[in-house]
């Protein structure tokens with residue numbers, strides 16, 4: 089039995105694939121959420137850093153400008169008062185002093201230098217700003233490293249811990265001053281585990297490199313850029329429970345999906361095989377719904393409607409099992425079964441009463457089956473029932489293949505069958521197409537009947553359909569007449585209108601249909 093084994097393998101493969109796919113999709117979603125959250129944090133970190141850097145620079149520039157504005161002689165008592173005041177006022181400087189002709193003269197902390205030393209460090213002067221000398225031993229005390237910012241007359245010393253408040257491990261930063269002219273880093277200030285790299289700093293935005301996620305941003309006004317970063321393991325580690333939960337939920341969703349799909353598929357398969365068995369055993373039944381002339385009330389025909397109860401005893405909707413049979417390609421066996429039932433159940437009635445007509449539903453697959461019409465001919469011949477007694481209903485859906493349907497209708501007409509267009513108004517049969525099809529009867533869909541006596545927007549369509557059918561000399565059967573007022577409305581319409589619906593009679597057994605006919609004749 090290779091087939092079930094093959095099915096089992098396919099099913100196992102399908103379950104594994106969807107489970108894995110579910111887990112992979114949620115893992116990817118969780119990953120992208122965590123990375124975009126980390127980028128947002130790095131972005132905020134970089135912006136805060138640059139804002140602080142701008143604040144420090146503005147304060148130092150203001151301090152130096154105020155010192156330079158002093159008219160007191162450098163390093164005089166009056167000058168020290170001003171420098172002390174400036175030192176106390178600025179939160180960012182360690183010392184402030186004076187220089188003249190490149191020589192350091194005095195500072196608030198060091199006092200007056202007995203032998204003025206040359207301020208020898210060459211620094212970097214960004215456009216429109218003061219000279220900055222980075223991370224240097226301070227002239228007056230070589231054990232102390234800091235940053236010196238100097239104007240012509242004054243200089244201030246910044247401590248190396250200016251940005252210590254920005255140590256936010258596991259995130260790290262590398263701040264760099266960029267000499268745009270030379271395309272180099274003048275200095276860097278970093279707590280990073282990897283040395284700052286110019287290309288990363290200038291990348292502007294998020295970059296993935298090695299085991300790190302970086303984000304860089306440059307100041308719009310100053311030659312300063314900052315690169316913030318975080319190791320990937322620090323993104324995953326605190327969020328491990330979240331990642332595991334989402335991957336497991338994804339796997340469960342995938343599993344549930346495959347389970348449901350397999351269940352539906354197996355149900356469809358079992359339903360389809362049950363249906364095949366039922367057709368083979370002739371376990372389907374056919375009921376007949378009367379079709380009535382609304383002006384006289386006479387029953388002039390009937391529609392054959394198939395019924396099936398599955399092996400659990402549950403009735404299955406014809407829409408469902410007909411489309412199941414269509415999708416499995418065996419709807420033709422149902423059409424033949426229905427025709428056989430009609431001829432067996434009502435053959436005597438049809439032979440005795442040639443004006444009475446029973447219609448059967450034909451599927452679009454029957455239209456293209458080359459054996460269908462010969463089979464129809466031979467069954468009618470065997471039961472000596474004229475073709476004119478059997479109407480053929482085609483739904484608007486089945487008439488979409490123009491050439492096939494026109495040819496099929498031609499052949500049905502040639503045999504003497506009456507052709508109905510079923511569910512008219514729900515598909516694409518335009519007026520001209522109807523003319524081209526040369527059908528005999530339209531069955532107006534019950535959705536239009538329901539609008540009779542209402543103010544629905546589609547209520548106005550029914551009179552138009554009726555008048556169009558008269559123009560084309562088509563007979564009319566109105567479907568779904570459920571209430572007396574609907575029947576009364578149709579009785580007032582000009583010409584002969586036939587109707588079908590619960591008001592005139594639900595689908596019934598052949599015996600009940602015959603009894604009904606016997607009562608009315």
Ligand SMILES: Nc1nc2c(ncn2[C@@H]2O[C@H](COP(=O)(O)O[C@H]3[C@@H](O)[C@H](n4cnc5c(=O)[nH]c(N)nc54)O[C@@H]3COP(=O)(O)O)[C@@H](O)[C@H]2O)c(=O)[nH]1
Nearest residue numbers: 393394406407410426449450451510511568569570589590
């Ligand atoms: N290819 C085949 N299709 C078939 C066959 N037998 C039925 N069908 C198609 O299945 C669809 C549903 O049919 P069914 O459940 O039998 O419903 C029919 C009537 O019971 C129902 N009806 C009748 N009167 C009323 C009413 O007053 N109100 C209301 N709400 N429903 C009513 O309408 C169905 C008949 O419709 P139609 O065929 O369009 O005239 C249906 O599309 C059937 O065609 C088969 O053997 N082969």
